[in-house]
Amino acid sequence: MxxxxxxxxxxxxxxxxxxxxxxxxxHEAMLLTVGAxxxxxxxxxxxxxxxxxxxxxxxxxxxxxEECFGQAYxxxxxxLCEELLQVGRRARNWRLGFRAALxxxxxxxxxxxxxxxxxxxxVRAARGRAWxxxxxxxxxxxxxxxxxxxxxxxLPSTSQMTAGFMVGAIEESLSLEIGAGRAAEVxxxxxxxxxxxxxxxxxxxEAWLELRSGDTAAPAR
Numbered sequence: 001m002x003x004x005x006x007x008x009x010x011x012x013x014x015x016x017x018x019x020x021x022x023x024x025x026x027h028e029a030m031l032l033t034v035g036a037x038x039x040x041x042x043x044x045x046x047x048x049x050x051x052x053x054x055x056x057x058x059x060x061x062x063x064x065x066e067e068c069f070g071q072a073y074x075x076x077x078x079x080l081c082e083e084l085l086q087v088g089r090r091a092r093n094w095r096l097g098f099r100a101a102l103x104x105x106x107x108x109x110x111x112x113x114x115x116x117x118x119x120x121x122x123v124r125a126a127r128g129r130a131w132x133x134x135x136x137x138x139x140x141x142x143x144x145x146x147x148x149x150x151x152x153x154x155l156p157s158t159s160q161m162t163a164g165f166m167v168g169a170i171e172e173s174l175s176l177e178i179g180a181g182r183a184a185e186v187x188x189x190x191x192x193x194x195x196x197x198x199x200x201x202x203x204x205x206e207a208w209l210e211l212r213s214g215d216t217a218a219p220a221r
Contacts, residue, residue, distance in 0.1 A: 023061065026051040027072035034069060035114030039125040070129025077119055080108060081137045085144055094148050095210070099194050102170070106187045109174055113183035120175045141167050148201040158201055166197050 029051035033042045044065050048058040062068035084101045091097030109116040123130045146163035148154055170193055177186050191211050199207035 023071075024075075026053065026058065026062070026068065027075060030065075030068050030072045031076060031118045032114050034122045034126075035116070035118040039069070039118075039122040066126065066128050066130075069126050070133065073119065073123060073126070073130035074133040076115065077133050077137050080105075080119070081140055085140070088144060094151055095198065098145065098148070098197065099190070099210075099213075102193060102197075103187070103190055105170075105174075106190055109178065109186045110184050113178065116174070116183055117178050120171060121178060138164075138167055145197070148197075151202075153206070154201050155203055162200055166200060169193075169196060 026047065029047050030042075033047050033050060036042075037046070042065070044058055045055055047065070047068070048055045051058075053061075058068070062071070084105055087104045088097035088101040091100050109120075119134075123134050142160070142163045145166055146160050148163075149158050149160075173189060173193060174186060177183060177189070191213075194213075195207050195211040198210040
């Protein structure tokens with residue numbers, strides 16, 4: 001699985017030296033630069049320098065910062081989304097699948113904080129193509145989470161809106177941790193976030209069992 005990842009695990013700006021020259025290298029440089037400096041402060045020159053190309057080459061190949069970030073975001077977000085969905089599908093049931101996918105998401109944030117900041121926070125400043133890609137990812141995750149309602153033990157009061165609220169709550173929780181500089185610690189949120197989602201789908205008794213359950217390790221990459 002590692003070989004298919006858009007970005008390598010990069011924890012700090014000092015480590016952020018992408019593969020140079022190729023479009024994928026420029027995409028990586030864009031996401032790392034935006035994750036480190038913020039979308040508004042990231043410049044085409046900074047990205048071009050980090051990618052090992054000239055500003056003119058960047059402009060000929062991508063046209064604008066917005067377009068390059070949109071391409072990079074779309075590629076990285078789609079790949080991460082597919083990885084999460086695959087992890088969930090491999091589990092024996094919805095609850096194990098959700099917990100494994102959530103653990104994988106938290107691990108990705110902890111291991112790749114620059115990428116996580118670009119995908120979860122800076123996309124709000126970028127808008128445009130990147131925001132459209134973000135919304136498409138949400139539209140894929142919501143139905144996957146919503147399959148919890150197929151369980152005969154699911155609360156009858158749940159609806160598809162429940163899944164939308166839960167995806168939003170998870171994203172907002174991670175964004176707050178990343179924004180506070182605690183991306184490396186997000187895996188500690190696994191029990192509480194799993195409890196929140198199970199509570200909304202299955203009620204308090206099942207949620208407390210979920211809270212007390214041991215961490216489910218994500219599949220090996």
